[in-house]
Amino acid sequence: MSKINVLLAEDEVALGTIIQESLESRDFRVSLCEDGQKAWEAYEREKPDILVLDVMMPKKDGFTLATEIRKTDPYTPIIFLTSKSQTEDVVKGFGLGANDYVRKPFSMEELIVRIKAHLDRLRTRQAQSDWIVLGKYEFHPTRQVLKLGDAESPLTARESQLLQMLLENANDITDRTQILNHIWGSDDFFNARSMDVFITKLRKKLQDDPAIQILNVRGYGFKLVC
Template identity: 65%
Template sequence: MKKNTIKLLLAEDEPALGQIVKESLESRDFEVFLCENGEEAWRIYQKVQPEILVLDVMMPKKDGFTLAQEIRQENATIPIIFLTAKSQVKDVVEGFQHGGNDYLKKPFSMEELIVRIHALLDRIHVKQDETQIPIGKYIFNHTQQQLIWEATPMQLTHRESELLFYLSKKRNAILDRTFILKKLWGDDDFFNARSMDVFITKLRKKLKNDPEIQIVNVRGFGYKLIC
């Protein structure tokens, strides 16, 4: 698999359609995780941390709207596209109310789906690349690796900066421990986990001027930046 592939979770209970969409996306440098029901999709989402979700609405075990709602409780920014045979205005409105970013009616063309996927990814990447990120009363400059308090900058190390960046992307939601260890340390073994705990302590000290900010250890799952 190429390094620049985009992880995409596809939940579709029609096996033939799901396979066609999967193969079409894989031919365009997506790494596709295909699921046939909402419960399976939830498990795979937790495991692989995809970058975008394409969810059928009418699925067995757990429908797409319910799945999207649960995912939104953990991740407020991941792009979600709903696929559905329903097209009435109330259905579209319900989709957006449950956390969807886009809504595509079946049958659809693969080209239209791909255009919509890239449009959502481009939008989220622009937001992620913003230089000045507010964290409580602080300003975090990811590019310059600085945490600014009342116009006074504190220099961060590269790893402190990257860790804070990922915490800020998932603020008020859990940053998965295994995901961030593999992302920044390359492995989730015991020694790297202890090293990450040290970096979390350093960040807490640097954020202590604002009492509204907390980095909470959610035992067994990861960390949560609350602000």
């Protein structure tokens, strides 16, 4: 089972490091950013499973960052860390699409329980969701199945992850490095070769609909045209 990828944005260096080390010791993968702009760049690059955002940050505060993320991503859970206790701040955060608030100071066990609870809810919702229409095909990311008519074709976990990333950027370029880091864990030469093999496999599984193409955009990545 792959590690849960947490994007942590916290401008208090000492606190951020403590949270990062605590989560990593419990087998999470953590990307720590000390300001909102770096957190936004990391979000676009890595597409984390969950975001833990400090409200008050330089360059881009947590509320602004959540607003930008929610314009294109309504699902990834967002937990705010805040020392603020005013009711209006809590209301504002939930209004912007936050899933939860954790007030400082807090215990790591509390944060971990909340992270896992929100991810469990997301997985349940995804498992119950409808099939995604892809040309003549239907795709179910959670069941890892591609269906054409009544015929179902099973996908491997990696094939399903790859197709889902391409679908998230349908008719636009999905960056090679982003795919490699998110699915394979690094962008080294051997993983890049493996990714190319999986792209070829997906092309074969989608070949019965000529309107669907996975294009190689040289020097950048891939584009799913559908």
